[in-house]
Amino acid sequence: QVQLVESGGGLVQAGGSLRLSCAASGRTISFYRMSWFRQAPGLEREFVATISRTGGSTYYADSVKGRFTISRDNAVNTAYLQMNSLKPEDTTVYYCAASDRAMSTMDRDYDHWGQGTQVTVSS
Numbered sequence: 001q002v003q004l005v006e007s008g009g010g011l012v013q014a015g016g017s018l019r020l021s022c023a024a025s026g027r028t029i030s031f032y033r034m035s036w037f038r039q040a041p042g043l044e045r046e047f048v049a050t051i052s053r054t055g056g057s058t059y060y061a062d063s064v065k066g067r068f069t070i071s072r073d074n075a076v077n078t079a080y081l082q083m084n085s086l087k088p089e090d091t092t093v094y095y096c097a098a099s100d101r102a103m104s105t106m107d108r109d110y111d112h113w114g115q116g117t118q119v120t121v122s123s
Contacts, residue, residue: 004024016086019081021080034072034097035050036079040091067086086121097112
């Protein structure tokens with residue numbers, strides 16, 4: 001069983017940057033595809049980005065493509081989400097998730113979740 005803890009959220013002005021981290025414990029993340037989702041109050045969880053076990057393949061939601069970059073360092077058991085050119089509509093809680101299944105953008109295919117970190121972008 002892997003446990004995930006996100007950090008790095010906060011308040012930033014529009015156009016600014018944040019780097020989220022997802023630190024894993026209990027099991028090496030090299031067994032898992034790692035992804036980021038986000039969820040605003042009252043809305044369904046939204047896929048943001050995913051990265052394969054080795055980091056050789058990534059995929060992004062259209063809403064963040066070109067602005068966000070997902071990465072991972074299996075040696076330190078951590079995944080990252082670099083967020084640039086942030087917009088007010090990026091404001092929400094961001095969740096890290098791990099899956100031992102094939103590539104998926106569906107939250108139901110992820111068994112392991114962090115507690116979330118709040119990102120707030122002011123205009």
